[in-house]
Amino acid sequence: MNVPQIRNICCIGAGYVGGPTMAVIADRCPNIQVNVVDLNEARIAAWNDPDLSKLPVYEPGLDVVVARARGRNLYFSTEVDVAIAGADMVFISVNTPTKAKGLGAGQASDLRWVEACARQVAQCAKGHTIVVEKSTLPVRTAEAVDLILKAAQRQVVDGEPPISFAVLSNPEFLAEGTAIRDLESPDRVLIGGENADAIQALVEVYRQWVPHEKILLTNLWSSELSKLTANAFLAQRISSINSLAALCEVTGADVREVARAIGSDSRIGSKFLQAGPGFGGSCFQKDILNLVYLCRHFGLPEVADYWENVVALNTWQQHRISRLVVQKLFGTVTGKRLALLGFAFKADTNDTREAPAICIANDLLEEGAQLAIYDPKVDSEQIARDLQLLASSPPDAQAGPTRAALSGEGTWWTCSNVAAAVAGADAVLILTEWQQFRQLDWAALAPLMRRPAWVFDARAVVDPDAVRASGLMLWRVGDGSL
Numbered sequence: 391m392n393v394p395q396i397r398n399i400c401c402i403g404a405g406y407v408g409g410p411t412m413a414v415i416a417d418r419c420p421n422i423q424v425n426v427v428d429l430n431e432a433r434i435a436a437w438n439d440p441d442l443s444k445l446p447v448y449e450p451g452l453d454v455v456v457a458r459a460r461g462r463n464l465y466f467s468t469e470v471d472v473a474i475a476g477a478d479m480v481f482i483s484v485n486t487p488t489k490a491k492g493l494g495a496g497q498a499s500d501l502r503w504v505e506a507c508a509r510q511v512a513q514c515a516k517g518h519t520i521v522v523e524k525s526t527l528p529v530r531t532a533e534a535v536d537l538i539l540k541a542a543q544r545q546v547v548d549g550e551p552p553i554s555f556a557v558l559s560n561p562e563f564l565a566e567g568t569a570i571r572d573l574e575s576p577d578r579v580l581i582g583g584e585n586a587d588a589i590q591a592l593v594e595v596y597r598q599w600v601p602h603e604k605i606l607l608t609n610l611w612s613s614e615l616s617k618l619t620a621n622a623f624l625a626q627r628i629s630s631i632n633s634l635a636a637l638c639e640v641t642g643a644d645v646r647e648v649a650r651a652i653g654s655d656s657r658i659g660s661k662f663l664q665a666g667p668g669f670g671g672s673c674f675q676k677d678i679l680n681l682v683y684l685c686r687h688f689g690l691p692e693v694a695d696y697w698e699n700v701v702a703l704n705t706w707q708q709h710r711i712s713r714l715v716v717q718k719l720f721g722t723v724t725g726k727r728l729a730l731l732g733f734a735f736k737a738d739t740n741d742t743r744e745a746p747a748i749c750i751a752n753d754l755l756e757e758g759a760q761l762a763i764y765d766p767k768v769d770s771e772q773i774a775r776d777l778q779l780l781a782s783s784p785p786d787a788q789a790g791p792t793r794a795a796l797s798g799e800g801t802w803w804t805c806s807n808v809a810a811a812v813a814g815a816d817a818v819l820i821l822t823e824w825q826q827f828r829q830l831d832w833a834a835l836a837p838l839m840r841r842p843a844w845v846f847d848a849r850a851v852v853d854p855d856a857v858r859a860s861g862l863m864l865w866r867v868g869d870g871s872l
Protein backbone atom coordinates (compact mmCIF):
# COMPACT_ATOMS: atom_id res chain seq x y z
CA MET A 391 0.00 0.00 0.00
CA ASN A 392 1.06 3.54 -0.65
CA VAL A 393 -1.11 5.57 1.70
CA PRO A 394 -0.67 9.31 1.22
CA GLN A 395 -0.34 11.29 4.43
CA ILE A 396 -2.85 14.10 4.54
CA ARG A 397 -1.33 17.44 5.56
CA ASN A 398 -3.55 19.89 3.74
CA ILE A 399 -7.34 19.70 3.30
CA CYS A 400 -9.47 22.02 1.18
CA CYS A 401 -13.23 22.06 1.70
CA ILE A 402 -15.30 23.69 -1.03
CA GLY A 403 -18.50 25.07 0.54
CA ALA A 404 -18.63 26.86 3.92
CA GLY A 405 -22.26 26.09 4.73
CA TYR A 406 -24.09 24.21 7.46
CA VAL A 407 -22.17 21.01 6.64
CA GLY A 408 -18.74 22.22 5.44
CA GLY A 409 -18.21 24.84 8.17
CA PRO A 410 -18.86 22.75 11.31
CA THR A 411 -17.34 19.55 9.83
CA MET A 412 -14.07 21.24 8.94
CA ALA A 413 -13.96 23.11 12.25
CA VAL A 414 -14.05 19.76 14.07
CA ILE A 415 -11.51 18.11 11.73
CA ALA A 416 -9.13 21.05 12.28
CA ASP A 417 -9.72 20.97 16.02
CA ARG A 418 -9.04 17.22 16.26
CA CYS A 419 -6.17 17.12 13.75
CA PRO A 420 -3.80 19.98 14.59
CA ASN A 421 -1.25 18.48 12.19
CA ILE A 422 -3.51 19.11 9.18
CA GLN A 423 -4.07 22.54 7.65
CA VAL A 424 -7.74 22.95 6.78
CA ASN A 425 -8.80 25.63 4.27
CA VAL A 426 -12.54 26.17 3.92
CA VAL A 427 -13.39 28.08 0.75
CA ASP A 428 -16.59 29.51 -0.62
CA LEU A 429 -17.62 31.83 -3.45
CA ASN A 430 -19.88 33.72 -1.08
CA GLU A 431 -17.75 36.59 0.23
CA ALA A 432 -20.20 37.66 2.93
CA ARG A 433 -20.30 34.12 4.30
CA ILE A 434 -16.51 33.88 4.45
CA ALA A 435 -16.29 37.31 6.08
CA ALA A 436 -18.75 36.11 8.73
CA TRP A 437 -16.67 32.96 9.36
CA ASN A 438 -13.65 35.25 9.89
CA ASP A 439 -15.48 37.73 12.12
CA PRO A 440 -13.61 38.23 15.41
CA ASP A 441 -17.04 38.39 17.08
CA LEU A 442 -17.91 34.68 17.32
CA SER A 443 -21.61 35.43 17.75
CA LYS A 444 -21.58 36.52 14.07
CA LEU A 445 -20.59 33.13 12.63
CA PRO A 446 -22.96 32.43 9.69
CA VAL A 447 -24.11 29.13 11.19
CA TYR A 448 -25.60 29.02 14.68
CA GLU A 449 -24.74 25.71 16.29
CA PRO A 450 -24.21 25.13 20.03
CA GLY A 451 -20.48 24.73 20.79
CA LEU A 452 -19.32 25.77 17.29
CA ASP A 453 -17.93 29.09 18.51
CA VAL A 454 -15.66 27.34 21.01
CA VAL A 455 -14.28 24.93 18.40
CA VAL A 456 -13.74 27.74 15.86
CA ALA A 457 -12.04 29.89 18.50
CA ARG A 458 -9.55 27.08 19.22
CA ALA A 459 -8.64 26.25 15.62
CA ARG A 460 -9.15 29.40 13.54
CA GLY A 461 -5.85 31.02 12.56
CA ARG A 462 -3.96 27.97 13.90
CA ASN A 463 -4.79 25.34 11.26
CA LEU A 464 -8.30 26.41 10.21
CA TYR A 465 -8.71 29.13 7.59
CA PHE A 466 -11.71 30.52 5.73
CA SER A 467 -11.20 32.20 2.36
CA THR A 468 -12.63 32.88 -1.09
CA GLU A 469 -9.41 31.80 -2.82
CA VAL A 470 -10.82 28.53 -4.13
CA ASP A 471 -8.15 27.85 -6.79
CA VAL A 472 -5.22 28.40 -4.44
CA ALA A 473 -6.72 26.15 -1.76
CA ILE A 474 -7.35 23.35 -4.28
CA ALA A 475 -3.80 23.59 -5.63
CA GLY A 476 -2.31 23.21 -2.16
CA ALA A 477 -4.53 20.32 -1.02
CA ASP A 478 -3.88 16.57 -0.71
CA MET A 479 -7.57 16.06 -0.09
CA VAL A 480 -10.54 18.14 -1.33
CA PHE A 481 -13.99 17.81 0.25
CA ILE A 482 -16.92 18.85 -1.92
CA SER A 483 -19.54 20.25 0.43
CA VAL A 484 -21.66 22.47 -1.76
CA ASN A 485 -25.43 22.79 -1.92
CA THR A 486 -27.45 20.25 -3.92
CA PRO A 487 -31.04 21.57 -3.78
CA THR A 488 -33.95 19.97 -5.61
CA LYS A 489 -34.07 21.05 -9.26
CA ALA A 490 -36.53 23.87 -9.83
CA LYS A 491 -36.92 23.35 -13.59
CA GLY A 492 -36.01 21.10 -16.47
CA LEU A 493 -35.59 17.33 -16.44
CA GLY A 494 -36.48 15.91 -13.00
CA ALA A 495 -37.77 19.31 -11.76
CA GLY A 496 -39.21 19.08 -8.25
CA GLN A 497 -37.48 15.76 -7.56
CA ALA A 498 -33.95 15.32 -8.87
CA SER A 499 -31.05 17.11 -7.19
CA ASP A 500 -29.51 20.05 -8.97
CA LEU A 501 -25.92 19.00 -9.43
CA ARG A 502 -24.65 22.09 -11.18
CA TRP A 503 -22.58 23.21 -8.16
CA VAL A 504 -21.07 19.76 -7.67
CA GLU A 505 -20.13 19.55 -11.32
CA ALA A 506 -18.65 23.06 -11.26
CA CYS A 507 -16.55 22.02 -8.27
CA ALA A 508 -15.32 18.86 -9.97
CA ARG A 509 -14.27 20.90 -13.01
CA GLN A 510 -12.52 23.45 -10.83
CA VAL A 511 -10.66 20.70 -8.97
CA ALA A 512 -9.70 19.12 -12.32
CA GLN A 513 -8.28 22.45 -13.44
CA CYS A 514 -6.42 23.54 -10.32
CA ALA A 515 -5.23 20.38 -8.54
CA LYS A 516 -1.54 19.51 -8.43
CA GLY A 517 -0.01 16.06 -7.91
CA HIS A 518 -2.26 13.36 -6.46
CA THR A 519 -5.54 14.61 -4.96
CA ILE A 520 -8.19 12.63 -3.12
CA VAL A 521 -11.63 14.09 -3.80
CA VAL A 522 -14.27 13.38 -1.17
CA GLU A 523 -17.99 13.84 -1.78
CA LYS A 524 -19.51 15.26 1.40
CA SER A 525 -22.70 16.74 -0.03
CA THR A 526 -25.68 14.37 -0.17
CA LEU A 527 -25.82 13.18 -3.72
CA PRO A 528 -27.89 10.87 -5.86
CA VAL A 529 -26.46 7.41 -6.35
CA ARG A 530 -23.76 7.25 -9.03
CA THR A 531 -22.79 10.93 -8.84
CA ALA A 532 -19.26 9.80 -8.00
CA GLU A 533 -19.15 8.35 -11.50
CA ALA A 534 -19.67 11.80 -13.06
CA VAL A 535 -17.15 13.41 -10.71
CA ASP A 536 -14.70 10.62 -11.48
CA LEU A 537 -15.10 11.03 -15.26
CA ILE A 538 -14.51 14.78 -15.08
CA LEU A 539 -11.41 14.29 -12.95
CA LYS A 540 -10.06 11.40 -15.03
CA ALA A 541 -10.23 13.61 -18.12
CA ALA A 542 -7.70 15.91 -16.41
CA GLN A 543 -5.28 13.16 -15.30
CA ARG A 544 -1.89 13.16 -16.99
CA GLN A 545 1.53 11.63 -16.80
CA VAL A 546 4.68 13.73 -16.63
CA VAL A 547 4.39 16.45 -19.30
CA ASP A 548 7.28 18.87 -20.03
CA GLY A 549 8.86 18.11 -16.69
CA GLU A 550 5.57 18.95 -14.85
CA PRO A 551 4.69 16.31 -12.23
CA PRO A 552 1.81 13.91 -12.99
CA ILE A 553 -1.74 14.73 -11.94
CA SER A 554 -4.05 12.04 -10.61
CA PHE A 555 -7.23 11.68 -8.58
CA ALA A 556 -9.13 9.22 -6.40
CA VAL A 557 -12.81 9.74 -5.58
CA LEU A 558 -14.43 8.78 -2.24
CA SER A 559 -17.91 9.17 -0.86
CA ASN A 560 -18.08 10.22 2.80
CA PRO A 561 -21.63 11.39 3.50
CA GLU A 562 -22.21 13.52 6.57
CA PHE A 563 -24.82 12.39 9.11
CA LEU A 564 -24.70 15.38 11.46
CA ALA A 565 -28.02 16.85 12.52
CA GLU A 566 -28.27 20.60 12.92
CA GLY A 567 -28.48 21.79 16.50
CA THR A 568 -26.31 18.86 17.64
CA ALA A 569 -23.69 19.10 14.87
CA ILE A 570 -20.65 19.47 17.11
CA ARG A 571 -21.66 16.55 19.33
CA ASP A 572 -22.48 14.42 16.25
CA LEU A 573 -19.12 15.24 14.67
CA GLU A 574 -17.09 14.73 17.84
CA SER A 575 -18.65 11.37 18.68
CA PRO A 576 -20.41 10.08 15.57
CA ASP A 577 -22.55 6.91 15.57
CA ARG A 578 -20.55 5.95 12.48
CA VAL A 579 -18.37 7.41 9.76
CA LEU A 580 -19.13 6.00 6.33
CA ILE A 581 -16.48 5.87 3.64
CA GLY A 582 -17.26 4.49 0.20
CA GLY A 583 -14.70 3.98 -2.51
CA GLU A 584 -12.59 1.66 -4.62
CA ASN A 585 -9.08 2.99 -4.07
CA ALA A 586 -7.68 1.29 -0.95
CA ASP A 587 -4.89 3.86 -0.39
CA ALA A 588 -7.28 6.80 -0.62
CA ILE A 589 -9.72 5.08 1.76
CA GLN A 590 -6.94 4.44 4.26
CA ALA A 591 -5.77 8.07 4.03
CA LEU A 592 -9.27 9.27 4.99
CA VAL A 593 -9.60 6.59 7.70
CA GLU A 594 -6.39 7.93 9.25
CA VAL A 595 -7.84 11.45 9.41
CA TYR A 596 -10.91 10.20 11.31
CA ARG A 597 -8.87 7.77 13.42
CA GLN A 598 -7.43 10.78 15.23
CA TRP A 599 -10.64 10.89 17.27
CA VAL A 600 -13.14 8.26 16.03
CA PRO A 601 -12.86 4.63 17.30
CA HIS A 602 -11.92 2.19 14.58
CA GLU A 603 -15.11 0.10 14.85
CA LYS A 604 -17.23 3.16 14.06
CA ILE A 605 -15.62 3.67 10.67
CA LEU A 606 -17.60 1.67 8.10
CA LEU A 607 -16.24 0.93 4.65
CA THR A 608 -18.51 0.21 1.67
CA ASN A 609 -18.41 0.49 -2.07
CA LEU A 610 -19.14 3.93 -3.56
CA TRP A 611 -22.74 3.23 -4.51
CA SER A 612 -23.69 1.73 -1.14
CA SER A 613 -22.24 4.76 0.58
CA GLU A 614 -24.19 7.22 -1.59
CA LEU A 615 -27.40 5.19 -1.22
CA SER A 616 -26.98 4.73 2.56
CA LYS A 617 -27.19 8.45 3.12
CA LEU A 618 -30.45 8.74 1.17
CA THR A 619 -31.81 5.66 2.93
CA ALA A 620 -30.93 6.89 6.44
CA ASN A 621 -32.74 10.16 5.83
CA ALA A 622 -35.70 8.41 4.20
CA PHE A 623 -36.09 6.05 7.20
CA LEU A 624 -35.87 8.92 9.71
CA ALA A 625 -38.38 11.02 7.78
CA GLN A 626 -40.67 8.01 7.43
CA ARG A 627 -40.81 7.66 11.22
CA ILE A 628 -41.86 11.29 11.56
CA SER A 629 -44.58 10.95 8.94
CA SER A 630 -45.75 7.74 10.63
CA ILE A 631 -46.06 9.36 14.05
CA ASN A 632 -47.64 12.52 12.59
CA SER A 633 -50.24 10.42 10.77
CA LEU A 634 -51.13 8.76 14.07
CA ALA A 635 -51.14 12.11 15.89
CA ALA A 636 -54.13 13.05 13.73
CA LEU A 637 -55.85 9.79 14.64
CA CYS A 638 -55.08 10.33 18.36
CA GLU A 639 -56.70 13.76 18.26
CA VAL A 640 -60.04 12.31 17.14
CA THR A 641 -60.01 9.14 19.22
CA GLY A 642 -59.08 10.53 22.64
CA ALA A 643 -55.61 8.96 22.61
CA ASP A 644 -52.42 10.92 23.29
CA VAL A 645 -49.64 10.43 20.75
CA ARG A 646 -46.94 10.85 23.42
CA GLU A 647 -48.36 7.93 25.35
CA VAL A 648 -48.56 5.88 22.17
CA ALA A 649 -44.96 6.86 21.27
CA ARG A 650 -43.75 5.84 24.72
CA ALA A 651 -45.59 2.55 24.53
CA ILE A 652 -44.24 1.58 21.11
CA GLY A 653 -40.82 3.16 21.66
CA SER A 654 -40.10 0.90 24.62
CA ASP A 655 -40.15 -2.05 22.21
CA SER A 656 -36.43 -2.37 21.56
CA ARG A 657 -37.13 -3.36 17.96
CA ILE A 658 -38.83 -0.02 17.36
CA GLY A 659 -36.74 2.24 19.63
CA SER A 660 -37.74 5.54 21.21
CA LYS A 661 -36.05 8.12 18.99
CA PHE A 662 -37.66 10.15 16.23
CA LEU A 663 -41.19 9.55 17.46
CA GLN A 664 -42.02 13.13 18.33
CA ALA A 665 -45.15 14.35 16.59
CA GLY A 666 -44.91 17.92 15.36
CA PRO A 667 -45.72 20.31 12.54
CA GLY A 668 -43.86 18.09 10.05
CA PHE A 669 -40.19 17.70 9.28
CA GLY A 670 -38.17 20.50 7.76
CA GLY A 671 -34.48 21.00 7.04
CA SER A 672 -32.47 20.85 3.88
CA CYS A 673 -32.17 17.06 3.74
CA PHE A 674 -35.26 14.96 4.37
CA GLN A 675 -37.58 16.16 1.63
CA LYS A 676 -34.78 16.62 -0.88
CA ASP A 677 -33.32 13.18 -0.27
CA ILE A 678 -36.65 11.37 -0.45
CA LEU A 679 -37.58 13.15 -3.67
CA ASN A 680 -34.19 12.15 -4.98
CA LEU A 681 -34.90 8.54 -4.07
CA VAL A 682 -38.31 8.80 -5.74
CA TYR A 683 -36.70 10.15 -8.90
CA LEU A 684 -34.11 7.36 -8.92
CA CYS A 685 -36.79 4.68 -8.43
CA ARG A 686 -38.87 6.03 -11.32
CA HIS A 687 -35.74 6.28 -13.46
CA PHE A 688 -34.88 2.65 -12.77
CA GLY A 689 -38.43 1.43 -13.50
CA LEU A 690 -39.64 0.95 -9.91
CA PRO A 691 -42.82 3.08 -9.81
CA GLU A 692 -44.32 1.25 -6.78
CA VAL A 693 -41.20 1.91 -4.72
CA ALA A 694 -41.25 5.55 -5.85
CA ASP A 695 -44.91 5.94 -4.81
CA TYR A 696 -44.23 4.37 -1.43
CA TRP A 697 -41.55 6.93 -0.55
CA GLU A 698 -43.32 9.85 -2.17
CA ASN A 699 -46.17 9.40 0.30
CA VAL A 700 -43.81 10.14 3.21
CA VAL A 701 -43.39 13.64 1.75
CA ALA A 702 -47.09 13.96 0.86
CA LEU A 703 -48.07 13.22 4.46
CA ASN A 704 -45.57 15.78 5.72
CA THR A 705 -47.04 18.49 3.49
CA TRP A 706 -50.54 17.49 4.58
CA GLN A 707 -49.57 17.81 8.26
CA GLN A 708 -48.35 21.38 7.73
CA HIS A 709 -51.56 22.43 5.96
CA ARG A 710 -53.63 20.51 8.52
CA ILE A 711 -52.26 22.75 11.27
CA SER A 712 -52.99 26.01 9.46
CA ARG A 713 -56.50 24.78 8.57
CA LEU A 714 -57.14 23.82 12.14
CA VAL A 715 -56.07 27.27 13.40
CA VAL A 716 -58.50 28.95 11.02
CA GLN A 717 -61.33 26.59 12.01
CA LYS A 718 -60.85 27.10 15.75
CA LEU A 719 -60.77 30.89 15.31
CA PHE A 720 -64.39 30.87 14.07
CA GLY A 721 -63.46 30.09 10.48
CA THR A 722 -61.58 33.32 9.83
CA VAL A 723 -58.22 34.83 10.72
CA THR A 724 -58.60 37.85 8.45
CA GLY A 725 -57.27 40.90 10.29
CA LYS A 726 -56.54 38.81 13.40
CA ARG A 727 -53.19 39.00 15.10
CA LEU A 728 -51.44 35.67 15.59
CA ALA A 729 -48.15 35.20 17.45
CA LEU A 730 -45.79 32.72 15.77
CA LEU A 731 -43.20 31.46 18.21
CA GLY A 732 -40.30 29.85 16.36
CA PHE A 733 -39.44 29.97 12.68
CA ALA A 734 -36.33 27.73 12.43
CA PHE A 735 -37.01 24.16 11.24
CA LYS A 736 -35.93 22.83 14.66
CA ALA A 737 -34.45 24.21 17.88
CA ASP A 738 -30.82 25.29 18.25
CA THR A 739 -30.28 26.33 14.65
CA ASN A 740 -30.80 29.51 12.62
CA ASP A 741 -31.59 27.41 9.54
CA THR A 742 -35.07 27.84 8.04
CA ARG A 743 -34.75 25.64 4.95
CA GLU A 744 -38.07 23.78 4.42
CA ALA A 745 -39.20 24.90 7.89
CA PRO A 746 -42.85 23.98 8.54
CA ALA A 747 -43.26 27.58 9.78
CA ILE A 748 -42.90 28.80 6.17
CA CYS A 749 -45.82 26.75 4.88
CA ILE A 750 -48.01 27.50 7.91
CA ALA A 751 -47.22 31.24 7.83
CA ASN A 752 -47.95 31.38 4.08
CA ASP A 753 -51.32 29.67 4.56
CA LEU A 754 -52.27 32.12 7.31
CA LEU A 755 -51.07 35.15 5.31
CA GLU A 756 -53.22 33.92 2.44
CA GLU A 757 -56.16 34.02 4.88
CA GLY A 758 -55.34 37.65 5.73
CA ALA A 759 -53.75 37.12 9.16
CA GLN A 760 -51.37 39.56 10.88
CA LEU A 761 -48.39 37.56 12.05
CA ALA A 762 -46.15 38.71 14.91
CA ILE A 763 -43.11 36.42 14.60
CA TYR A 764 -40.49 35.72 17.25
CA ASP A 765 -37.53 33.38 16.83
CA PRO A 766 -34.42 33.72 18.99
CA LYS A 767 -32.00 33.08 16.09
CA VAL A 768 -33.73 33.80 12.78
CA ASP A 769 -33.59 37.38 11.51
CA SER A 770 -36.22 39.39 9.69
CA GLU A 771 -34.32 39.38 6.34
CA GLN A 772 -34.30 35.58 6.28
CA ILE A 773 -38.04 35.42 7.03
CA ALA A 774 -38.74 37.94 4.24
CA ARG A 775 -36.81 35.73 1.79
CA ASP A 776 -38.66 32.62 2.97
CA LEU A 777 -42.12 34.18 2.79
CA GLN A 778 -41.27 36.17 -0.33
CA LEU A 779 -42.98 39.11 1.31
CA LEU A 780 -41.46 42.19 2.93
CA ALA A 781 -42.08 42.83 6.62
CA SER A 782 -44.63 45.47 7.60
CA SER A 783 -43.97 47.90 10.40
CA PRO A 784 -45.39 46.56 13.67
CA PRO A 785 -48.82 48.10 14.31
CA ASP A 786 -49.26 50.42 17.26
CA ALA A 787 -50.82 48.28 20.01
CA GLN A 788 -52.93 51.26 21.17
CA ALA A 789 -54.28 52.23 17.75
CA GLY A 790 -57.22 50.46 16.08
CA PRO A 791 -56.86 47.88 13.27
CA THR A 792 -54.55 48.93 10.45
CA ARG A 793 -55.76 49.52 6.89
CA ALA A 794 -54.02 46.34 5.78
CA ALA A 795 -55.84 44.41 8.50
CA LEU A 796 -59.22 45.77 7.42
CA SER A 797 -58.52 45.12 3.74
CA GLY A 798 -57.79 41.47 4.47
CA GLU A 799 -54.18 41.64 3.35
CA GLY A 800 -51.87 39.30 5.26
CA THR A 801 -48.89 41.02 6.89
CA TRP A 802 -46.05 40.05 9.21
CA TRP A 803 -43.35 41.61 11.35
CA THR A 804 -40.78 40.31 13.81
CA CYS A 805 -40.72 40.92 17.56
CA SER A 806 -37.72 40.97 19.88
CA ASN A 807 -39.35 38.86 22.59
CA VAL A 808 -42.28 36.56 23.29
CA ALA A 809 -44.38 39.11 25.20
CA ALA A 810 -44.19 41.61 22.32
CA ALA A 811 -45.37 38.91 19.87
CA VAL A 812 -48.19 37.75 22.12
CA ALA A 813 -49.54 41.24 22.95
CA GLY A 814 -52.97 41.73 21.40
CA ALA A 815 -52.95 38.30 19.72
CA ASP A 816 -55.95 36.00 19.36
CA ALA A 817 -53.71 32.95 19.27
CA VAL A 818 -50.16 31.80 19.88
CA LEU A 819 -48.68 29.14 17.58
CA ILE A 820 -45.59 27.31 18.79
CA LEU A 821 -43.75 26.03 15.72
CA THR A 822 -40.18 25.39 16.96
CA GLU A 823 -39.27 23.59 20.18
CA TRP A 824 -36.85 26.23 21.54
CA GLN A 825 -36.08 25.55 25.20
CA GLN A 826 -37.38 28.95 26.26
CA PHE A 827 -40.88 28.09 24.95
CA ARG A 828 -41.06 25.22 27.46
CA GLN A 829 -40.79 27.69 30.32
CA LEU A 830 -43.22 30.43 29.29
CA ASP A 831 -45.08 32.18 32.08
CA TRP A 832 -48.64 31.74 30.83
CA ALA A 833 -50.16 33.54 33.82
CA ALA A 834 -48.24 36.65 32.71
CA LEU A 835 -48.80 36.22 28.96
CA ALA A 836 -52.54 35.42 29.00
CA PRO A 837 -53.70 38.92 30.11
CA LEU A 838 -51.85 40.40 27.09
CA MET A 839 -54.07 38.52 24.63
CA ARG A 840 -57.49 39.31 23.18
CA ARG A 841 -60.12 36.84 24.48
CA PRO A 842 -61.21 34.24 23.67
CA ALA A 843 -57.62 33.25 23.03
CA TRP A 844 -55.93 30.04 21.89
CA VAL A 845 -52.57 28.36 22.23
CA PHE A 846 -51.74 26.00 19.34
CA ASP A 847 -48.80 23.93 20.47
CA ALA A 848 -47.48 22.12 17.40
CA ARG A 849 -44.41 20.87 19.31
CA ALA A 850 -46.10 19.77 22.54
CA VAL A 851 -43.75 21.83 24.71
CA VAL A 852 -46.14 23.75 26.97
CA ASP A 853 -47.49 22.65 30.32
CA PRO A 854 -51.20 22.08 29.50
CA ASP A 855 -52.34 22.74 33.07
CA ALA A 856 -50.54 26.10 33.22
CA VAL A 857 -52.04 27.20 29.90
CA ARG A 858 -55.57 26.25 30.85
CA ALA A 859 -55.26 27.66 34.36
CA SER A 860 -54.54 31.04 32.78
CA GLY A 861 -57.86 30.92 30.93
CA LEU A 862 -56.51 30.11 27.47
CA MET A 863 -57.81 27.37 25.20
CA LEU A 864 -55.30 24.78 24.12
CA TRP A 865 -54.69 22.52 21.13
CA ARG A 866 -51.69 20.23 21.35
CA VAL A 867 -50.48 18.12 18.47
CA GLY A 868 -51.67 14.53 18.82
CA ASP A 869 -53.51 15.10 22.09
CA GLY A 870 -57.07 13.81 21.94
CA SER A 871 -57.45 14.01 25.71
CA LEU A 872 -57.88 17.80 25.76
Ligand code: UDX
Pocket residue numbers: 562563564565566567621624628661662663664665666667668669670671672673674735736737
Ligand atom coordinates in the same frame (compact mmCIF):
# COMPACT_ATOMS: atom_id res chain seq x y z
C1 UDX B 1 -31.13 15.22 9.27
C2 UDX B 1 -30.53 13.89 9.73
O1 UDX B 1 -30.92 13.63 11.09
C3 UDX B 1 -29.01 13.92 9.62
O2 UDX B 1 -28.46 12.65 9.95
C4 UDX B 1 -28.63 14.30 8.19
O3 UDX B 1 -27.23 14.43 8.08
C5 UDX B 1 -29.29 15.60 7.78
O4 UDX B 1 -30.71 15.53 7.96
P1 UDX B 1 -31.43 17.62 10.38
O5 UDX B 1 -32.34 17.89 9.22
O6 UDX B 1 -30.36 18.61 10.68
O7 UDX B 1 -30.68 16.22 10.18
O8 UDX B 1 -32.29 17.47 11.72
P2 UDX B 1 -33.19 16.31 12.37
O9 UDX B 1 -32.92 16.30 13.82
O10 UDX B 1 -33.06 15.04 11.66
O11 UDX B 1 -34.67 16.88 12.20
C6 UDX B 1 -35.28 17.01 10.92
C7 UDX B 1 -36.71 17.49 11.08
O12 UDX B 1 -37.52 16.48 11.69
C8 UDX B 1 -36.86 18.73 11.98
O13 UDX B 1 -37.80 19.60 11.39
C9 UDX B 1 -37.37 18.17 13.29
O14 UDX B 1 -38.12 19.10 14.04
C10 UDX B 1 -38.23 17.02 12.80
N1 UDX B 1 -38.42 15.96 13.81
C11 UDX B 1 -37.36 15.23 14.25
C12 UDX B 1 -39.71 15.68 14.28
O15 UDX B 1 -40.68 16.32 13.87
N2 UDX B 1 -39.86 14.67 15.19
C13 UDX B 1 -38.82 13.92 15.65
O16 UDX B 1 -39.07 13.01 16.47
C14 UDX B 1 -37.52 14.21 15.17
Ligand code: ADP
Pocket residue numbers: 402403404405406407408427428429430433470483484485486503506507525672
Ligand atom coordinates in the same frame (compact mmCIF):
# COMPACT_ATOMS: atom_id res chain seq x y z
P1 ADP C 1 -25.11 22.61 3.24
O1 ADP C 1 -26.26 22.60 4.22
O2 ADP C 1 -25.07 21.36 2.38
O3 ADP C 1 -23.79 22.90 3.88
P2 ADP C 1 -25.24 25.35 2.28
O4 ADP C 1 -26.15 25.95 1.24
O5 ADP C 1 -25.35 25.80 3.69
O6 ADP C 1 -25.43 23.77 2.16
O7 ADP C 1 -23.72 25.58 1.84
C1 ADP C 1 -23.18 25.31 0.59
C2 ADP C 1 -22.13 26.39 0.27
O8 ADP C 1 -21.44 26.02 -0.93
C3 ADP C 1 -22.70 27.80 0.02
O9 ADP C 1 -22.15 28.71 0.96
C4 ADP C 1 -22.28 28.12 -1.44
O10 ADP C 1 -21.90 29.48 -1.61
C5 ADP C 1 -21.06 27.21 -1.62
N1 ADP C 1 -20.73 26.89 -3.01
C6 ADP C 1 -21.55 26.40 -3.98
N2 ADP C 1 -20.87 26.20 -5.13
C7 ADP C 1 -19.57 26.56 -4.90
C8 ADP C 1 -18.36 26.56 -5.70
N3 ADP C 1 -18.36 26.13 -6.97
N4 ADP C 1 -17.23 27.00 -5.12
C9 ADP C 1 -17.23 27.41 -3.82
N5 ADP C 1 -18.32 27.42 -3.02
C10 ADP C 1 -19.47 27.01 -3.54
